[in-house]
Amino acid sequence: MKDRLHFPLVVLAAAILAGAMSFVGNDYYLRIVFMMCVYYLCAAGMNVLVGYAGQKSLGQAGLFAAGAYAVALITTGTEVNPWLALVIAAGISGLCGVLIALPSLRVKGPYLAMVTLAFGIVVEKIVGEWTEVFGGATGIYGIRPLTWDDEPLTSQQWVGFGIVLCAVTHLLLRNLLRGRFGRAFLSLQADEIASSSVGVRVYRAKVIAFVVAAVTCGIAGALVAQQNQYINSDFITFHLSIFILLLVLFGGAGSQYGPLVGAVILTLIDALLARWPSVQHFLYGFLLLFALYVMPGGVTGLFAKWFRRPAQALQTGSAGSESTRIGPKGEGELLIAQGVTKHFGGVKPAQNVSFQLQRGHIHALIGPNGAGKSTMINMLTGLIPPSEGSIRFLGQEISGRPVYSICCMGMGRTFQNLRLFAELSVLDNVMLGRHSRMTNGFFASMLMLPNARKQEVATRDRALQLLDLVGLSHLAHQPAGSLPYGLQRRVELARALATEPQLLLLDEPAAGLNPQETAELGQLLVRVGKCGVSILMVEHHMDLVMSISDHVIVLDYGVKIAEGKPSEVQSNPRVVEAYLGVDEPEGATATA
Structure with missing residues (x-):
């Protein structure tokens, strides 16, 4: 019953939130809610990679940059529709995800984290120093925003679109993770040898997890670039990768609602401490250690036992029924x-x-x-x-x-x-x-x-x-x-x-x-x-x-x-x- 009600409840909640935002006139508050949506998209894909597949990544800033700069270059250098540019940017980010996934066949654990960290640092250096293409600290101006009736989206419309996009992402990933692929991802985290022994294509599953994380992060970067109509290298830092990882670990890795909780709480903290960047960085480091050692299940893990459904005995036929046919008949x-x-x-x-x-x-x-x-x-x-x-x-x-x-x-x-x-x-x-x-x-x-x-x-x-x-x-x-x-x-x-x-x-x-x-x-x-x-x-x-x-x-x-x-x-x-x-x-x- 709960599964059948989940879809209409999510749609209803998204409609209520989007409608409520249409009555908010303060651009600062709308900006905070919009960034909650952006960070949720980053965290939702990262949760698939870290929380389910168990693959450590510190290169999400590079994927964020792939989406942001892709949409920037497309909309400033061509006449491609901004909506289509958003889709193309997501595809380019997915290809970058495949690029990061390639070493995962040979390296694991901390070594994989170092490889992804290297990717993020390389991207940060490229966008910061290749000024002829990416503009460096000056950045790229004149990025064409998303439009409705040939008019750029208003602040309320940006927030409404962000809420709808988050709801769609949640529903799609929920379907994916509650089925065949979700079980395959979890088996990777537990034991890759046992996973392959039951028919899971381990390397392909890893690539899929990296691509999911890359696409959602790339979309988030593209949204920020189009909403600001501007992007520069200051957006792409190692701190962003740490923040995205913190969103997942603090909210609850492996929980479908962990990314949402992390995005809401940490975006509010980020806004409150915006005047003190050094305090921000110290607090993020503290929260990361706190989540790893004191609260490994994140915020959602603290309350999971209250919402866990009790196990029910299943009534089935007699044990060991010989009518259970598995292999074919034959000799030889x-x-x-x-x-x-x-x-x-x-x-x-x-x-x-x-x-x-x-x-x-x-x-x-x-x-x-x-x-x-x-x-x-x-x-x-x-x-x-x-x-x-x-x-x-x-x-x-x-x-x-x-x-x-x-x-x-x-x-x-x-x-x-x-x-x-x-x-x-x-x-x-x-x-x-x-x-x-x-x-x-x-x-x-x-x-x-x-x-x-x-x-x-x-x-x-x-x-x-x-x-x-x-x-x-x-x-x-x-x-x-x-x-x-x-x-x-x-x-x-x-x-x-x-x-x-x-x-x-x-x-x-x-x-x-x-x-x-x-x-x-x-x-x-x-x-x-x-x-x-x-x-x-x-x-x-x-x-x-x-x-x-x-x-x-x-x-x-x-x-x-x-x-x-x-x-x-x-x-x-x-x-x-x-x-x-x-x-x-x-x-x-x-x-x-």
């Missing part, structure tokens, strides 16, 4: 590994390993510690490339393919050490598994077109069905990280199943489980197998392996020493020797 070879070798310098955790996995079977990959089992799983899923050999899945060579691509082909996995998105709910974790199976694109999601709504509903229903299969439907709205360890293992399994795998790779799924939980896991894996999913599990619990496996492969120091049915492997002398060792003759011991 599913995966063929031929001569797979991996070496890290002189260490070879896999040496000329060959095996085949059959459809409809539960396979086990066993061996002593250090045998190379996890390395083999990581090579099969694309996390690390093999040094030599061939891996064919569904008849296609997958060696060297990115992780998300292998996942999209139909190979899911879990990890030896849990890689859940702990801050997200159990349901959102499983819905993330469906990311690669959803086809709604960026604009369809942002506009929440009928196809996007339909896929979102279908994804939620499928996630609930899989949670029902693993017996966790009643915990769907709980944070995944708050569950007991054994239940977190099941959440990770459900997330992997949500990728719709034909082959499921489990890296020590029973690690850390007690005997009862291990027995229940064995029963669950048998049910999963009946749903059309072939399984390859790395496991140390021999009771589990021998009770449910159809085929066992044994590695020792990276070499395959045996394979076959569980009973055959159990009696193999080389396997017994690898696990238990062999007694040396007394004479050999004396000689030694």
Whole structure:
């Protein structure tokens, strides 16, 4: 009900505010409200980048300048309509966002922040010193403003347009962040490896986040230039980048209303302290540290618990229903590994390993510690490339393919050490598994077109069905990280199943489980197998392996020493020797 009312309530609030501003005659007050709108646009996009995608950026002043100077040069040097110039400036800012995003494939955290800071400083120097084009401190005059009926907008009309633009931005970003792309952004912040393992194209998602932040910031810069009909290098400073970051962190990063709260409060503070610039800079630094260390959730984080909806138990069908079909029916070879070798310098955790996995079977990959089992799983899923050999899945060579691509082909996995998105709910974790199976694109999601709504509903229903299969439907709205360890293992399994795998790779799924939980896991894996999913599990619990496996492969120091049915492997002398060792003759011991 609240979701259905949100759109009309936002429209009503924007109409009331815009109407109220038409009765305000003081240009100073109108200017403050207009700057609130400008700073909200900057903060809303920055919130997508920092609060959701977790990418640190200190170059927003450069993006603000891209929009401002683009619209200035277009409107003073051509006869292009000012409204069209605003749109072109937004596009140019988006291209600058792509430029900043390029290093994000190689650098992270503070290194990424330094790269974006360098971008901002370079832009600041260019607009300040390339006077022939950008005017430097003198600036560019005569920027054509937005018009209505061939007349420049009045102060009240500028504020009204700003309010409408903020409302539209809020609604579009809300649609985007509450759906497929919002979950993908949050997964980047939590764990990029786990994100790629469920089919998220990590680099593309980062670029999208940078572009969103760049476009909104560029629009804000263009609005300031057109409203003032003037822009110079004094507008583009490092302090602006810090202020935009502060808007997000102080209001509440990751909250949809945080940018609004930050923009309103800090714009008022900025206006009150306008006569004392040194005090402004000191206060911004203090508030930034305060937000980071004392109030990490921002202002909205202090009140979030009051508005958080209580989790409700979901009534679904019986747990573990075998009618849940995941993989296709069929027989034959599913995966063929031929001569797979991996070496890290002189260490070879896999040496000329060959095996085949059959459809409809539960396979086990066993061996002593250090045998190379996890390395083999990581090579099969694309996390690390093999040094030599061939891996064919569904008849296609997958060696060297990115992780998300292998996942999209139909190979899911879990990890030896849990890689859940702990801050997200159990349901959102499983819905993330469906990311690669959803086809709604960026604009369809942002506009929440009928196809996007339909896929979102279908994804939620499928996630609930899989949670029902693993017996966790009643915990769907709980944070995944708050569950007991054994239940977190099941959440990770459900997330992997949500990728719709034909082959499921489990890296020590029973690690850390007690005997009862291990027995229940064995029963669950048998049910999963009946749903059309072939399984390859790395496991140390021999009771589990021998009770449910159809085929066992044994590695020792990276070499395959045996394979076959569980009973055959159990009696193999080389396997017994690898696990238990062999007694040396007394004479050999004396000689030694």
